[in-house]
Amino acid sequence: MHRLNAWFRRHPMVVDSAWALLLASFALLSTGNQSGWREQASYVLAGLVGGMMVWRRQHPNATTVAAVVLGLGQLAGHVNPGVESIGYLVFAYTGAAYGAVWTSRLALVAGLAAGPLTLARFHEVGAATQGAPQVIFFSVLMSTPFVLCWAWxxxxxxxxxxxxxxxxxxxxxxxxxxAQAKIAVAAERARIARELHDVVAHNVSVMIVQADGAAYVLDNSPQQAKEALGTIASTGRQALVEMRRLLGVLRTTDTAEEYVPQPGVAELPELLDQVRTAGLPVDFDSAGDPQELPRGVELTVYRIVQEALTNVRKHGGPDVRARVAVDFRDRELEVLIEDDGRGSTDDQLVVGGSDGPGHGLIGMRERVGMVSGSLDIGPRPGGGFRIRAVLPLKTIK
Incomplete structure (x- = not known):
């Protein structure tokens, strides 16, 4: 039954043709109550109304206008209403449902006028009514079906x-x-790219420095070479743990496994110890009352410090020292990383020096922008380089 109804909806002309054939058949069988040319007119009228019903949905404006003209011609020719007059109700519906605005208005006006005009023209009905109230009543009664079909x-x-x-x-x-799914995928890919860059750039740079140092002192100081190799091993294990945690978000079937939480401000001392072990002296200052921060801000602070110290090792030159300061304020958190080395330009930091292309400063700006913060990068007065990030606290809570 559902398929049959769907087929009829796709082929409305079949339904209209069936109803038109039924109406025309009854109309042709009931036209024997007139004589002369009016009887012939009744046959023609029944055929025209049935034919117009077949095309009413394809041409609602033309068929509605034609129905109004036929109705007026029937009144003018004094051709008695028959079964074919039911078709006029169909065209009142058609003009309102499928026609243009002017066609709908024409159908409404014709429907309202159908009762009074029919009552006035066919005096046999008018003779049966006495007085204005009766005339008005029968006029409204005869127009009501047309108005109801128009409203339908x-x-x-x-x-x-x-x-x-x-x-x-x-x-x-x-x-x-x-589109939102594509944006989310692109954002997630960018986030993972930033995380991978920070993990690889920092840990691998530490491992390279330690490996170079171990190779340099291997013959003269085996103990120092052994310590450097131990640092390389621990740094590699830490990088492996962070990469497993990061890549774990890409697994959809293994959701039960627990991953190490993302690093934050509390892990900064461990990061600085690792950097000092790699041969870069770093001073750390903390001001203000430490407070709980959203995980996104925690990770942003950690990655900014990590990337900045990596750049100091790569571009600071010999005998460079660095300083990291974290200042907790009422409405903002300030992170300052500066060094007294030879410094470097923004382009050199972005490119990554001799290590090949990188996106360190771009990643910093993206992270800070995600938490509505500000980032100031440039040479430090008196020599060296400085990175200052200000992260608002009130707006991100």
Whole structure:
């Protein structure tokens, strides 16, 4: 039954043709109550009304106008109403449901005028009524079916427009959902790229420095070479743990495994100890009352310090010292990393020096921008380089 109804909806002319054939058949069988040319006119009228019903949905404006003209011609020719007059109700519905605005208005006016004009023209009905109240009553009574069919057509138009709007909205939401999914994927890829860059750039640079040092003192000081190798091993294990934690978010089936939490401000002393072990002297200062921060801000602070110290090792030159300061304020958190080395330009830091292309400063700016903070990068007065990040606390809570 559902398939049959769907087929009829896709082929409305079949339904209209069936109703038109039924109406025309009954109309042709009931036209024997007139004589002369009016009887012939009744046959023609029944055929025309049935034919117009077949094409009413494809040409609603033309068929509605033609129905009004036929109705007026029937009144003018004094051709008695028959079964074919039911078709006029169909065209009142058609003009309201499928026609243009002017067609809908024409159908309403014709429907309202149908009762009074029919009552006035066919005096046999008018003779049975006495007085204005009776005339008005019968006029309204005869016009009511046309008005009801017109109202039904308007409801059909409104319902069809509402369904069309729902379909358009669903299609638009589907497109927006697809676009949002693509944006989310791109954002996640950028986040993972930043994390991988920070993990690899920092830990691998430490391992390279230690490996170079071990190779340099291997013959003269085996103990120092052994300590350097131990540092390389511990740094590699730490990098492996962080990469497993990071890549774990890409696994959809292994959700039960616990991963190491992302580093934050509390892990900065461990990071600085690792940097000092790698041969870079670092001073650390903390001011203000430490407070609990969102995980995104915690990770941003840690990665900024990590990337900045990596750049100091790569570009600071010999005998360089660094300083890290974290200042907790009422409305903001300030992170300052500076060194007294030879410094470097922004382009050199972005490119990554002799180690190949990198995206250190770009990643910093992206992280700070995600928490609505500000980043100041440039040479330090008196020599060296400075990175200053200010992260608002009130707006991110």
């Amino acid at each position: 057509g308007r409801l059909t138009r409104v319902r069809r427009a509402y369904l069309t709007e729902l379909e358009d909205r669903a299609a638009r939401l589907e497109r927006e959902r697809g």
